[in-house]
Each structure stands twice: as C-alpha cells, then as structure tokens.
Amino acid sequence: MSPHSSLEWHPASWQQCPAAQQPNYPDAERLQDALQQLQTLPPLVTSWEVNGLKQQIARAQAGEGFVLQGGDCAESFADCRPEIIANRLKVLLQMSLVLVHGMRQRVVRIGRFAGQYAKPRSADLETRDGVSLPSYRGDLVNAPEFTAATRMPDPQRLLEGHARSAMTINFVRGLIDGGFADLHHPEYWDLDWVQHSPLAVEYQQMVDTLGDSVRFMETLAGQPIGDFSRVDFYTSHEALLLWYEQAHTRQVPRAPGWYNLSTHFPWIGMRTAEIGGAHVEYCRGIRNPIGVKVGAGMSVDWVSDLCRILNPDNEPGRMTLIHRMGAGKIADALPPLIEAVRNAGHRVLWMCDPMHGNTVSTPNGFKTRPFDEIQSEVEQSFAIHKACGSRLGGVHLELTGEDVTECTGGARNLSHADLERAYRSTVDPRLNYEQALELAMKMARVAG
Numbered sequence: 001m002s003p004h005s006s007l008e009w010h011p012a013s014w015q016q017c018p019a020a021q022q023p024n025y026p027d028a029e030r031l032q033d034a035l036q037q038l039q040t041l042p043p044l045v046t047s048w049e050v051n052g053l054k055q056q057i058a059r060a061q062a063g064e065g066f067v068l069q070g071g072d073c074a075e076s077f078a079d080c081r082p083e084i085i086a087n088r089l090k091v092l093l094q095m096s097l098v099l100v101h102g103m104r105q106r107v108v109r110i111g112r113f114a115g116q117y118a119k120p121r122s123a124d125l126e127t128r129d130g131v132s133l134p135s136y137r138g139d140l141v142n143a144p145e146f147t148a149a150t151r152m153p154d155p156q157r158l159l160e161g162h163a164r165s166a167m168t169i170n171f172v173r174g175l176i177d178g179g180f181a182d183l184h185h186p187e188y189w190d191l192d193w194v195q196h197s198p199l200a201v202e203y204q205q206m207v208d209t210l211g212d213s214v215r216f217m218e219t220l221a222g223q224p225i226g227d228f229s230r231v232d233f234y235t236s237h238e239a240l241l242l243w244y245e246q247a248h249t250r251q252v253p254r255a256p257g258w259y260n261l262s263t264h265f266p267w268i269g270m271r272t273a274e275i276g277g278a279h280v281e282y283c284r285g286i287r288n289p290i291g292v293k294v295g296a297g298m299s300v301d302w303v304s305d306l307c308r309i310l311n312p313d314n315e316p317g318r319m320t321l322i323h324r325m326g327a328g329k330i331a332d333a334l335p336p337l338i339e340a341v342r343n344a345g346h347r348v349l350w351m352c353d354p355m356h357g358n359t360v361s362t363p364n365g366f367k368t369r370p371f372d373e374i375q376s377e378v379e380q381s382f383a384i385h386k387a388c389g390s391r392l393g394g395v396h397l398e399l400t401g402e403d404v405t406e407c408t409g410g411a412r413n414l415s416h417a418d419l420e421r422a423y424r425s426t427v428d429p430r431l432n433y434e435q436a437l438e439l440a441m442k443m444a445r446v447a448g
C-alpha cells in the first residue's frame with residue numbers, strides 16, 4: 001500500500017501531500033487570481049499530440065527508436081528570442097540527424113523548452129553579505145537579481161511564463177511546418193559556425209549523404225516522399241511548480257481522463273520524487289507520458305514503487321526512467337535498478353541524463369561539467385544496458401545553440417579559464433552547439 005492509494009486522485013489532490021520545492025507566495029489572493037486566469041487560457045499542446053508522443057515512446061521501449069531530449073537547464077524570459085529559439089532547434093535537429101545516420105533508428109525529438117521555467121533549489125534562502133533572500137527558483141517564480149523585490153515570488157509570472165511558452169512553441173511549430181527540417185534543403189541544416197568547427201567535414205559529409213539518400217529514394221519511388229519534409233517535435237519541462245501544472249490540467253472531448261496540456265512530456269525531478277509526495281501524487285493522475293529522474297542514491301524499492309504508482313496498468317509509452325548517476329557511480333548503481341525493474345515486469349524506457357551527476361565547481365567559482373565525464377556516462381550507459389540485457393532508449397541533455405563556455409573540454413578543449421568568456425546559464429552549465437554535436441557524433445559511433 002502506498003500513501004497514494006488512500007487518496008482519490010483529482011487535479012488538486014496533490015495539495016493533501018507534502019509538496020517540496022514550492023515557492024511561498026506572500027499574497028494568496030493574487031495567486032488564486034493568476035491561477036484562475038491561467039485555467040481559462042488555451043492550452044499549449046493537444047491531447048492527440050500527447051498521445052502521439054506516448055506511442056512514439058512505446059515504440060522506443062520496444063526497441064524501435066531513440067529519444068533525444070535537450071534544451072536549457074532553465075529557460076529565461078529574456079531568452080525568448082527568435083535567434084536563440086531557432087539555434088536551439090537547429091542543434092537538436094542536427095544532433096537527431098547524426099543519430100539517425102549513425103544508429104539507423106528513428107529518433108524522437110523532445111525539446112526541453114516552452115515551459116522549462118521552474119527550478120528546484122538546494123536551499124530556500126540565499127545569503128549574501130549577511131542578507132538572506134528567497135532563492136531564485138526560475139523565471140516562473142521570481143528573478144535572479146539579488147534584491148528583496150525581485151526575489152519575492154510573483155504570481156503574475158505564471159501568466160508571463162505561459163505567454164512566453166506559447167510564443168516559443170508557436171515559433172517552433174512555424175519553423176518546422178515551414179520546412180526548417182526539410183532534408184531536401186541541407187543548407188537549412190547549417191549553423192554559421194559549422195565551417196569553422198573541427199567537426200565540420202564529418203558533419204557536412206553526413207548531411208550530403210543523407211540528402212543523396214533522400215533523392216535516391218525519391219527517384220526509386222517516382223515521387224517526393226512527404227515524410228522527409230517534416231519531423232515531429234515535442235516539448236517537455238520539469239513538473240515542479242504544481243499550481244502551474246494544476247491550472248493546465250484539462251479534460252478534452254472524446255478522450256477519458258485528465259491531460260496536462262502545458263507540455264507533452266512532464267518529468268519529476270530527483271528532489272521531488274518521494275513516494276507520498278505531491279509531485280508523484282499529481283503525476284500519477286495525468287495521461288501524459290512521464291519521466292522520472294533517478295539518482296545513484298535511490299533504492300531499488302523506491303524506483304520499483306515509482307513505476308507501480310505512476311504506471312499501475314503498465315501502459316506502453318507511459319513511463320521513462322531518466323538515470324543521472326555520474327560517470328564515477330553509474331557502473332555500480334545502475335545494474336541493480338535495471339534488474340529490479342525487469343524482474344518486477346515494469347515496462348519503461350531507460351534514458352541517460354549524463355549532465356546532473358557530473359557537475360563540479362572550479363577554483364574560480366564556476367559550476368561546470370567536463371565533456372569527458374558526460375561522454376563517459378553516456379558510453380557507459382549504452383554498455384551497461386547491453387550487458388544487462390536491457391537497452392538505452394534515449395538521452396536527456398542540457399544544451400544550447402549558442403557559443404557559450406559553460407562545460408569544459410570537447411573538440412576545442414575549453415579550460416577553466418575559458419569559462420569566463422561566455423558563461424550565461426543562470427543555473428546549470430550547458431553543452432554549447434559544438435559540444436552538443438560532438439556528443440551526438442560520439443554516441444552515434446558507440447551505438448551504431
């Protein structure tokens with residue numbers, strides 16, 4: 001018996017459970033006003049798209065497909081700009097192309113964007129020079145500047161977050177429908193930097209080969225193949241701020257149950273995955289496919305209970321476990337989990353997040369992640385799953401399409417000293433475009 005079985009699920013039943021990582025809004029009335037407005041606004045995604053992604057994940061669980069999930073650690077309202085959105089979309093499309101080419105698999109693309117605005121923090125308060133203020137919890141809650149006014153949780157930001165998410169998803173849909181991902185136009189697949197990158201030649205050859213293959217297939221078929229001109233693209237964010245998620249929880253005509261229509265693929269973060277907690281309670285009742293982050297410290301019983309509570313009917317496509325253990329821990333921590341989940345008969349997609357277990361602080365005060373460790377955790381993941389008779393079905397990455405210097409290493413071998421040049425993340429360090437593409441190339445090699 002889990003604590004959840006005594007509760008009748010409804011979109012607000014999480015309020016009866018302990019809710020970690022929630023802001024303290026000083027004015028309950030303003031919060032309720034904002035939520036009421038949010039509830040009446042159009043959703044960001046539709047139930048049939050959500051069901052479509054669940055089917056794609058089910059196929060990947062069955063061994064026919066690989067999921068690429070990536071984007072910022074924390075989106076910011078200020079970065080809701082066309083060039084930033086387009087570059088991030090491009091790098092994800094390019095990576096997916098590299099993976100399709102190398103793995104000979106369908107790739108399901110999920111952006112970590114259009115709503116990735118709320119962050120879990122290790123402490124409620126941050127203290128600087130003797131002054132303590134609420135921690136920055138993402139743009140959906142407050143602002144990063146360290147003043148009493150900007151750190152105060154503001155419910156108006158819930159509406160602003162919804163609006164920026166809508167602008168982002170609208171632009172992404174427009175780009176994709178307009179042919180941004182059309183393989184007949186490999187020139188769309190370039191970023192300006194490609195010519196100057198140490199990876200340029202290999203990448204260009206891949207794009208040319210794929211373009212040739214498309215033309216060859218179409219010659220054989222005697223007609224253009226429509227599927228090559230468009231791709232599916234899905235969105236995801238951490239289902240953290242439960243007031244926001246509840247306001248987006250809707251029923252739709254002709255489909256049973258409740259859907260979270262703020263995103264296709266919400267996930268539960270590692271800090272909010274307790275059994276009996278509000279996040280597990282909320283997520284168990286929605287029909288979306290869901291992810292749960294799994295760390296090296298989580299017991300086999302805990303992970304098994306999560307699968308049982310979140311997916312009691314063992315529905316295909318419903319459940320993704322995203323392990324984020326660290327390159328030094330995964331070899332010991334992952335095999336027992338794979339075995340326990342398999343022995344219990346839980347149907348899951350296994351994904352690797354090689355970012356969050358490999359964060360280190362530099363002597364000059366930056367949070368960074370060494371590229372080698374990230375690569376090592378992904379490569380070990382492929383090998384461990386194979387050795388355990390399982391399969392790695394996807395990766396979850398923090399990345400950007402910009403030329404930032406946040407993670408060290410990679411083809412240009414960024415050093416600690418380089419981090420100062422373009423460190424822009426407000427929370428965790430992301431792979432820059434080149435490092436992201438390089439990682440895709442390395443993955444395609446080991447998994448191909």
Ligand code: PEP
Pocket residue numbers: 073120268269270271293294324356428
């Ligand atoms: C994240 O994905 O940004 C995050 C906070 O991850 P985790 O819950 O795995 O620590």
Ligand code: CO
Pocket residue numbers: 073074356398427428
């Ligand atoms: Co992060």
